[in-house]
Amino acid sequence: MSETPKNAEILARFGHDRDNLMPILHEINNTRGFISELDMQEIACHLNISATDVYGTATFYSYLNTEPKGKYVVRLCKSLSCDMAGKEAVAAALEAAAGCTFGNNSNDGRFTLEYGNCMGWCDQGPAMLVNQNVHTHLTPATAKDILSQLK
Numbered sequence: 001m002s003e004t005p006k007n008a009e010i011l012a013r014f015g016h017d018r019d020n021l022m023p024i025l026h027e028i029n030n031t032r033g034f035i036s037e038l039d040m041q042e043i044a045c046h047l048n049i050s051a052t053d054v055y056g057t058a059t060f061y062s063y064l065n066t067e068p069k070g071k072y073v074v075r076l077c078k079s080l081s082c083d084m085a086g087k088e089a090v091a092a093a094l095e096a097a098a099g100c101t102f103g104n105n106s107n108d109g110r111f112t113l114e115y116g117n118c119m120g121w122c123d124q125g126p127a128m129l130v131n132q133n134v135h136t137h138l139t140p141a142t143a144k145d146i147l148s149q150l151k
C-alpha cells in the first residue's frame, strides 16, 4: 500500500505563484479526500498569501472538502426537476442503504450523503454524483443497488 504524500512533497511540484492555488487544492483534495486547516496554512505559506484567502477558495467550491468525508461522497441533486422526479424517495433509499442521514458520514467511513444543486441532467432526474461518477434516472431500487456495489 502506498503512503499518502506529505504536503511538502505535493507543494514541491507546484510553483509559488498564486495561480497554483486551485491545482494544489485539487491535488490535496484528491489525494487525501479533504483539505485540513493545517493544509490551508501550509498552502498559504507556500504561495505567500493569507490562510483566509486559501480558506475562502477551499470553502467556495462544493466539490472541495474541508472536513473528512466517506470513501464515497454521494451528492443527490436537490433542485426542482429532480425534486419533482422523485428525489425524496431516492433520498430515503440512499439513507437506508448508507446507514446515515444526509449531511453525515456513515459509521464505517464508506459513505457521505450530501445534497447538491443542479448538475445539468435535469431531463434525466433524479440525478446524483458518486465521487466523479454520474447516475441518472434513479429510483429507490437503483439507488440502493448502486451503493450496495461500492465496497
Ligand code: FES
Residues within 6 Å of the ligand: 077, 078, 079, 080, 081, 082, 083, 117, 118, 119, 120, 121, 122, 123, 125, 127
Ligand atoms: S435539477 Fe437535478 S440535475 Fe438539474
